[in-house]
Amino acid sequence: MHHVLPQAFFDRPTVEVARDLLGKNLVRVVGRERIALPITEVEAYDGFKDKASHAHKGATARNVVMFGEAGYWYVYLVYGMHWMLNIVTGPRDYPAAILMRSAGGVIGPGRLTKHFLIDKTNNGVKSVLTEGLFIEESGIMVSPREIVKTPRIGVAYAGPVWSQKPYRFVWKRR
């Protein structure tokens, strides 16, 4: 159970990685506390052309991490109160990341970061080497039959085409 996902796992096409993350354990270690839950809902944000992505209009102070190497955490604040947790995917200079939306019974990206004690201090940190926050193998096999694809949530601003892309993946146990 101590198989931390290596950087190579994340250095692949974003949508593939998103699907493969379902059922893997999101792990947080703070002091003596260890929180680990299987990932159940994610969303892919894929490249410059993706109008729903922060990276669509180019690099800014906030989104630079998305332009870096795979396997780094991209954490930002929305609506002045909710931290969003993403993992960067694909090669350097290709901006892509996956939003962690739910794990175990913790539903919703803002609730997830609250539960896992995540904030801006996790931004820009490499997931594979850090003791504090990483993803590991769970041993759970997720069958393709258990994966539901839908459009992403809360991205109407991206227009009819990009807001409808089936880049959200939910693991429904059967």
Added chain:
DNA sequence: GCAGTGATCATA
């Protein structure tokens, strides 16, 4: 259904 909340970014 909609207010809360504040960083971020474009515009100037």
Added chain:
DNA sequence: ATGATCACTGCC
């Protein structure tokens, strides 16, 4: 410097 926006949540 200012104002609109926001990969959301919780309470009405």
